[in-house]
Amino acid sequence: MRKTLLLLLLLAAIAAAGTWWYLGRDRIDPDAPLAFVPADTPFVFASTNPPPPAAIAQWEAQMAAMGEVYANQFADLRAMLADKPDSDPRLLAVLDAIEGEFAGKTPMQAYTDLGLSMQAQMAVYGLGLLPVARIELADAAKMHAFLGRLADAAGDLANAADIDGAATWTYAPPEAPLAGLIAIVGDHLVISLLPRTADRAVQRQILGLDRPARSLADSRGLHALNREFGYIDFVSGYIDSARLLDATTGEPDAIQAAFLAAIGLTKPSLDATCRGEFAALAAAWPRMSFGYTALDARHAAARGVIETRTDIAQALMKLRAPMPGLPAVDGDTLVHFGLSLKLAALPEVVHGFAKQAGDAPWQCDALKPLNDGFAQARQAATNPGLFMAAPVFRGFHIALTKLTLGEGGLPEDIAAVLTLGSDNPAALLGLAQSVAPQIAGAGLVPDGEVRALPPLPNQPIDAPLHAAMSEHTLALSLGEGEQTRLARALQSNAAEQPLLVIGASARFYTLLADLMARQAADLPADADAETRAKLEALNTRMAREADTLRTVYANLFQRMDMRIEFTERGIELHQTVDLP
Structure with missing residues (x-):
């Protein structure tokens, strides 16, 4: 009996711990910026956790080295505005006040003196179509004093007011119907726009004094997105097509009505046909999301996804082809660029999309140009040149390892590898030989062996040329010692089939x-x-x-690399950054 009781207590404890973990793992401070974001916002870019301490330390070091750069950029902005004949002296006075606030300070000193913190959380989101930025303050009193001094410098360009306990400053000429809004609400800095004629209810909603009935913190929608796409709990966001369409074409809410009234416009209406076709577009391209996938002191990675309807994604994936030459990229690479595309599948994919448009043409006037666009694309896909190139070409990649510039900026020395992917490299070699007949004497065959090539006609730089060939790849190198990369350039990973790759080092x-x-x-x-x-x-x-x-x-950064690819979700962008 005692063992049974102990077992029941143990199971109850495990169940309680599991419940606590599941319900509490995404727990958000009720006053965090995310708690002010409507759960059905059309767009949001927000943090769910502060950045890692190691990343903060790295950013602080970067900011310390950038002080003079920031000062020069600010001076250039001020000079550019001052040179304009219609420049507003009140705006210049504000810029001068800002310069005075930061003069002689390091970027981190200025950041701290504003009451900001590198650990602060933030959110940029839509109240309908209205963008609002909300940032946590480490010291609201410092920010309040700073904004007060700026308002004093701005004269009648700024108007200070207290709205139910929120300190607000609006910036605009007195006759303007809309004003830029900066406010301190509790421990938050709020930045947005405000109609001059907005009533108190609209003001309170924009400021967040009246919160949404259900927030993104309540729904945990951003946390769910992070888990779905592998984004870390730092900064992520999305744009929702259906919600954006509804905010654009639906009945105006109180905020939108206030803006329309202030600028004297009425919201255009869509007929049933246009509404249905725009809704179909939104369903075909439902969402774009983005977020960090890794972040520490030496490395950062981010991912962006444009989601598409399943049939669209499957059609686009038919264009995937292995990217040649990627294994030749390493820490010595200055800059590289590559494109891979299965040209043989392009006519089928284009014809498929064009047929859909032809079978059910767009009827809405705003969308009718799409009919012509698909018809032109179908015609272009029947170009004989495309059919000639399709069996020969499926991708190229060029990686520059060395570049020495002489007088006048002309290259004196260069080292690079060009890699061409093909389903028929023999045909590709034949094409190259027709352009440069001396290549024929090198005896290239698809055995992976590196062979020296004679100089090409009008070769601008006296540097050794080498080539190697495999079953699906032809690789050429230019420069002393660069032929050692050819073996790697011939390798290809079938799992890596991006449409586009591009990368560069800081040295470039x-x-x-x-x-x-x-x-x-x-x-x-x-x-x-x-x-x-x-x-x-x-x-x-x-x-x-x-x-x-x-x-x-x-x-x-030390180097930055980016790739775009077609996947089962749609179109994805991946970026990696190696930090100093």
Whole structure:
């Protein structure tokens, strides 16, 4: 009996722990920004947890190195606005006040003096179509004092008011129907727009004084999205097509009605045909989502997904083809770019979409151009050149390892690998030989062996050429020692079939900065004073932009890679960043 009782107690404890874990794992502070986001918002980009401490430390170090860059960018903005003949002196006064607030401070000092925190959570979301940003404050009093000083500098461009305990500042000329809104509501900074004639109920809703009946914190919708797509609990978001359509075409809510009244417009109505066809489009492309999939002190990864109807996704996946040359990319690669597409399947896919449009043409006037677009695409897909290229080409990839620029910005030395994918590399080789007949003497066969090639006609750089060939790949290298990459370039992973890849290291942007600095205009000896002044200003700006490019990219990342691919969900974008 005692053993039975102990067993029952143990099972009850396990059940209680499981219930606590399931219900409490996504628990959100009732005053977190996500608690102010309507559960049915059309769009949101928000944090569900603070960033990892290691990532915060990395960001603080990056900000410390960027102080001069931020100051220069702010000075350029101020100068650009001041040069405009219709520039508003009140706006310039605000910019001068901001500059005075931050002068002599590091970016982190300025950040802290504003009452902000790197651990703060945030949300950017839609109240219908109205975007609202809500950010946690570490010290609301500091932000309140800062905004008060800016309002004093702005004169009648700013209007301060208390709305049921919320400190608000609106920025706009007195005659404007809409104003930019900045407010402190509790420990939150709120940024949005506000109609001048909005009643108190609309004001309270925008400020979040009146919360939604059901929030995204209540529904845990963002947490569910994160689990579905593998996003970590940091920052993620989505745009919901059906909700966005409803907000655009449905009956105006109180906020939308206030905006329409302020600008003197009425909301256009859609007839049943247009409403149905737009709804069909929304169902075909229901949602776009995005979020981080990894984040620490040295690495970040993000994913974006444009979801499509299942039949659309399956049709697009017919275009997938293995990307050639990717294994040749490593830490020494300056920049690389690749495209893979199964051209042989393109006519079938295009004809399928065009047939759907032809069998049931769009009737709504706003969508009728789609009928012509699909008809033109179908005609283009019957191009004889496409049918000639389809058996020969299914992808290319080029990776640049070395680039040395000489006088005038022209390359003096280069090292690169070009890889071509084909279902018939022999035909591809024949095409290459027709362009450069001397390739024929190299004896290339699909055995993976590296062979030296004679120089090509009009080859701009004196560098050794090599080539290798496999059953589905032809790879060529240019540059001393670059042939050692050809064996890897011939490898192909059937699981990696992106449509597009592109990546670069910070060193590549340093090269671009050097090139930009060399483009400074020469000052003609006979130039008048005005021309010389303009050229000197241009040269100074280009030199500063080159320095900014070096500083920014050297501190932001070591290398960045991105790929776009067709998957069973639709169209996906993946980005990885290696941090300094």
